[in-house]
Amino acid sequence: MKPISNTINYIEFKAHNLEAIKAFYGKAFGWKFTDYGENYIAFSQAESGLDGGFEKTEEAIVNGVLVVLYHKNLIKAKQNVIAAGGKIKVDIFSFPGGSRFQFxxxxxxxxxxxxHDQA
Known part of the structure; x- marks a missing residue:
């Protein structure tokens, strides 16, 4: 798909352990990765909805942005995150139009x- 100006096209994260990241997102959300050397892995919009990657770092990771994923079954998504080794930071809560959790x-x-809210 041709990129569209002024829209989010790619997102990049830092990671301490690329193998652990691949295992986590693969198990929790079914993402597949392409390795680009020892220090970078990429994921595609086919699995995630947006192209992006993880860069290996030894530095402390400070997350300055909250990336929000969509899932049609929030309970299942939460179970997948926990089963893959994620930690729930904010449990499921409602907001106008839907519900979410943070991990x-x-x-x-x-x-x-x-x-989305279930009708």
Whole structure:
């Protein structure tokens, strides 16, 4: 798909352990990765909805942005995150139009998963 100007096209995270990150996102969300050397892995919009990657770092990871994933079954998504080794930071809560929870991945990145209100 051709990129569209002024839209989010790629997102990049830092990670301490790329193998742990691949295992976590593969198990929790079914993502597949492409290795680019020892210090970078990429994921595609086919699995994640957006292209992006993880860069290996030894430095402390400070997450300055909250990336929000969508899932049609929030309970299942939460179970997948826990089963893959993620930690729930903010349990499921409602907001106008939907519900979400926030979690911490194995490298300390904080993300959220949301779903529409069920009609």
């Amino acid at each position: 911490i991945d194995p490298s300390g990145n904080e993300l959220a998963v949301w779903m």
